[in-house]
Amino acid sequence: MSFGGKKFRSRRQQLAYEASLAGRYQKLMKKNPFLYFGVPFCGMIVLGSYWLAGFTEVKYEREDRRINEMNEEDLLKIKKNQRKFDIKDEYYRLQGLAEEDWEPIRVTRLEGESENVWDTSPKS
Known part of the structure; x- marks a missing residue:
């Protein structure tokens, strides 16, 4: 039976409880x-983190x-498959992209949509 969180014990049960390890610990903790609670708790946290x-x-x-176990053969394969890099070649290769056949095409507008064209000619 419980009264307000405290367990009811007869006088003989209470004396036996106080003589037990749990009873002595509870008395010291009060x-x-x-x-008796904070130091062991913090100690267990610190020891647990080290463990x-x-x-x-x-x-x-x-x-x-696992990452460092790449052997010499793998390194040689990677080196073989690499393309030689020359900044001038890359520059000229990128310049050649502009020479491809393509033409800018204006997207048709929906009805009532603005053409977004500014007329720069003088008004008369």
Whole structure:
């Protein structure tokens, strides 16, 4: 049975509870809660972060190892497949794009849509 969050115990049950480890801990925690709850809690968080750091380190080391395992043959294949780069050749190649056959075509406008043409001729 519960009264306001406190468990009802007979006198004999209460003395047995106070003699138990949980009862002694609760009595100490009522006197100084930070020392008996806050410090162990913060300590567990700090120790847990150090303990978990090992797992994350293994994860990132494995990924680095997988990336760095490229052997010399793979590097030679990559070097072979690369196109020689010359800035002058690239410049002239890009200039040649303008020589392709294409013609600007004006898009037909819908009815009532503005032509967006400014008349620069003098008005008479």
